[in-house]
Amino acid sequence: MAKICLDYGHGGNDPGAVYKGRKESDDNLSLGMAVATELRRHGVEVSETRTTDRAVSLAERSSLANKDGCDYFISFHRNAFQPEQAKGVETFVYTAPSTKSVQLAEKIQKALVGIGFVNRGVKRANFHVLRETRSPAVLVEAGFLDNSLDNQLFDSKRKEIVIALARAILSQLGISYTTPPPTSQTAPDSGQILYRVMAGSYAIRDNAQKQVARLKAAGFDATIMIYEKP
Numbered sequence: 001m002a003k004i005c006l007d008y009g010h011g012g013n014d015p016g017a018v019y020k021g022r023k024e025s026d027d028n029l030s031l032g033m034a035v036a037t038e039l040r041r042h043g044v045e046v047s048e049t050r051t052t053d054r055a056v057s058l059a060e061r062s063s064l065a066n067k068d069g070c071d072y073f074i075s076f077h078r079n080a081f082q083p084e085q086a087k088g089v090e091t092f093v094y095t096a097p098s099t100k101s102v103q104l105a106e107k108i109q110k111a112l113v114g115i116g117f118v119n120r121g122v123k124r125a126n127f128h129v130l131r132e133t134r135s136p137a138v139l140v141e142a143g144f145l146d147n148s149l150d151n152q153l154f155d156s157k158r159k160e161i162v163i164a165l166a167r168a169i170l171s172q173l174g175i176s177y178t179t180p181p182p183t184s185q186t187a188p189d190s191g192q193i194l195y196r197v198m199a200g201s202y203a204i205r206d207n208a209q210k211q212v213a214r215l216k217a218a219g220f221d222a223t224i225m226i227y228e229k230p
């Protein structure tokens with residue numbers, strides 16, 4: 001089974017970048033954990049360097065990853081420069097990167113650029129988590145936290161971002177992305193919540209049609225929706 005280490009940058013007394021009350025540590029955690037959920041749904045084993053708002057040192061992060069022996073290590077961050085001065089996405093690999101890490105970085109970068117972020121490219125850096133982890137490692141800066149347009153994109157396209165990142169990682173693992181089966185709890189993509197009224201479930205279509213006829217006769221708008229039991 002494929003195993004991925006996800007690292008959510010900063011946390012606890014280290015918020016990372018901060019802008020207008022927004023903390024990088026929160027964005028990293030929330031985005032990363034959503035991606036983790038998608039990966040697990042595809043049978044990928046995920047280990048995480050933190051799952052709460054707590055401080056984790058860089059050394060702890062890399063040793064956790066090395067102990068778990070993952071196929072890939074992905075560190076989630078958001079960028080900062082000067083208020084409203086820079087925007088876009090960049091993905092880092094080590095200064096002497098493995099082929100696999102470059103492949104994954106390019107997929108992740110392409111996924112986020114596809115969402116609408118400015119393409120700042122795949123770059124090389126001597127970051128601790130890239131240097132000290134044994135598995136192919138990438139660090140993604142998912143837009144600038146001190147840029148309102150990037151934050152708007154980050155928030156309004158959150159679902160698309162999570163799926164695009166999951167798709168990119170899964171494709172590097174040779175796993176194809178599958179859309180989750182619809183459930184009655186899932187809100188539609190538009191963000192608008194619809195409350196559907198049920199008036200019975202039937203194993204036999206005839207019985208469903210009879211119920212529709214009864215409802216229509218009673219003045220209700222009724223239709224048959226086919227639902228496959230999981």
Ligand SMILES: [Zn+2]
Binds near residue numbers: 009016017024077078
């Ligand atoms: Zn950071």
